[in-house]
Amino acid sequence: MKTFTVVGKRIPNIDIEKVTGDAKYVNDLFFPNMLCGKILRSPYAHANIKSIDVSRAKKLEGVKAVVTFKDTLGIKWIQVGPPFEDKYPLSEGKVRYVGDEIAAVAAIDENTAEKALSLIKVDYEKLPSVFNPEEAMLPGAPQIHEHVENNISVHRVRNYGNAEKAFQKSDLIFEDKFVVGPQSHGNLEPNGSISYFDEKGVLHVWSSTQSPYFVRKELSHIFDIPVSKVIIKRMYAGGGFGARSKVCEDEIISALLSQKSGQPVKVIYSREEELTTTRIRHPMIMYLKTGVKKDGNFMAREMKIIADNGAYNHCGPAVLGYAVMVTSSLYKVKDVKVESYLVYTNKHFGGPYRGYGVPQVAFAIESQIDKIAKELGIDPLELRLKNIYEKGYVTPCGFKITSCGLKECLEKAAEAIGYKDIKKSSDPFTGVGIASLIHCSGARVYADGDFSSATVKANSDGFVTLLVGNADCGTWSNTTLSQIAAEELGVSMDKIHLICMDTEKTPMDMGSWGSRTTFIAGNAVKIAARDLKEQLIRATVKELGGKEKDFYINDGIIQSYKSIGKVKLGESTVQFPLGDAVLASTERIGQSLYGKGHYEPNSEFIDRSTGTGNISAAYSFAAHAAKVKVDPDTGETLLEDFVGVHDVGQPINPIAVEGQIQGAIAQGVGYALMEKFTYDDNGNVLENSFADYKMPTVMDLPFLKTHIVDIVDDEGPFGAKGVGEPGIIPVAPAIINAIYDATGSQIKILPATPEKIYWGIKKDRSKL
């Protein structure tokens, strides 16, 4: 890898406020006359609303607004667009899961708001509900949305190549069923926002959104007001992971309450609301069939996916679409068939979540590989290495692999965990597992495209203002985008002042999701910085003479390779401080210096009829390895060691990259071993607090090791690719494969709780 001045350096995070307590999140803001908003939610999983009486609530002293569907324009949210819109901000007359929003109140304080909720009288007609997607698909199942037969929101069959023929050529065929459960984003900061419709009818929203762009667009649509009259002001965000990558109900409802009351309204979810009513990772049932040759070559893959949508679509159609594409792109298999169903059930519903459908399918595919390896008598690592692809490959769904560190990642992961030693070791119930991944760096999955913009302004004091529309939800993008600007422009980091995320002032950016920030926003920033650099040099030439090509900027000084006029190189190097160039331009010529950057990668929209398209301009890769020790008497798994090896291209900031990988690994450990939602017969979520919804604490994790392999991508800014999501994808299969290695028992249902492992070992032992 090349060496740069600022890029690639371990530069501390610029958001110092996070360690002083000064960082302001939504709930830290208090405005004069601000009201507290609370939401009335359905206690039933499926019911018609016969009537709502809000009269007593309205009369309660201190209540300033009570809203129901009648107070809206009756417009559904867009999310992924037609024909998938299926939800109104407040129930139109039917509720479809426990927690579905029916009404909302704004009052002078929380106690009054909650009292007002209790005074709203709703008359329900209970309907039969269905919670299992395979049951929901059957004729006669309760119909959740009137326009959707058999609760099947999406049914697609993708034929990449000819899987049927390829199965006929296979020596062995493996068929397995895998089931993965839901997962909460688990953001430490509960969802919330503050809205204010001012006297001019301009809607101001303070939100921790990952995409002000989408929130602005949705609110404009739902309230039927021009986009320029919706201003999203982004606060620090206590998490993200996809939970806030599209508009959330609290943003719409706080806006509605403000519209009605004429005052600012803050809506903050309780932890119970956060766990039981916000988006989740889509649970999936996967039937996986793989055909292989005796020598281990993968010949054919067929998967039937039944994704549990929950009560509404949200981004389900896109999540499933991407998961299907990646099913064809894990390892070299030319002939793949995927049949997928997205099925409504009366439960809280799925949305975008780190990995976007891939952790689910990767779990199935990677787990089965270890079973195949065992059957064929081939080492699981060797089997993978035999079937990986390289730069230049095009996957069956059309992903063009322009850089690929898969081999390096697998080899390094094995070496770092001590793979060979663990395999040879006779330690009982100790095992090692390995898994890999592919992921996009941004993806053209929405009709809007896949763009980012940035503006860079040079000031007369030599400082540079960087305006970005992207969101730092803890991903360190404030720091890494500043590094990119500093490197391209030739100034030190402390000269960059970054402003992000006020849609009135900052350029348009589709947001922080899809692992797009470094690659796409980073390129936009680089283009803007280069544009500014050229303007600064032009201003210098106008002032001093010489030729543009002979100038460069280093450490904030514009310098020349050649002597200019009377000043000879060597006598006194031509040095023109950046600030002086700004003055020269603004004061002598009256020209402000702004660099503008807009980047949209050369990727393709997904072809909806074939499920193909090179939706990203670069793909990241990784391999993870886990070492476990299982207690056969309790089924408990001790994660002794874990290593994540990633191909992220050029890391802009290694601390940030390591952090992303480690955090994603932790989230993956939770997914693999402990995080679950269970529902009672009435559809109530039982895990409604962190006491019951168990996320990994520090006690559950070893020191998480990371490595970055030496690969660059020509298209990425300074060679960088995305890293936000990939780290979660191979974690569960690496751990499950390690448990398989340790116990001989393959767990096919996540999470792999101690009970499952205990009974799995007993069952497999009894076969011996």
Next chain:
Amino acid sequence: MKKEISLIINDIKHDILVESNRTLQELLSKQLDLTGTKHGCGTGDCGACTVIVDGNAVCSCLVLAVEVNGSRILTVEGLKKDRKLSELQQVFLDLGAFQCGFCTPGMLMSAKALLDSNSCPSIEDIKRAIAGNLCRCTGYTKIVDAIKTVGHDNN
């Protein structure tokens, strides 16, 4: 029902009128503008609201303000001295021991409470001290590393 209480918060004396059912977390963040102490769950499960009361790390969402009448409280805002970051804060910054930052105040206070009672903690000591602080972003590795580094510097 309101009660008068007296507290020393970050070395400053406060005489406050507070509702009997107000938690310490609410008092700090809503009434005294010390918004660093976060509300993450309200049930003592996440540790985001951790502050130090008379030398002990506590979940301030589980403590009624009236219960700590007369106590010394330290919040994240009190870690700086003369407007300079404390060593603990500086090391968190230098080693990248945070991402979204929401758990960070609570994490810092748990670490501070530990280091005040044990200036050179082992990895096990550190893990036990922050076991009640959930972090969804970092995987804890850099946090443990940062606290160990401060401990090592103390040695």
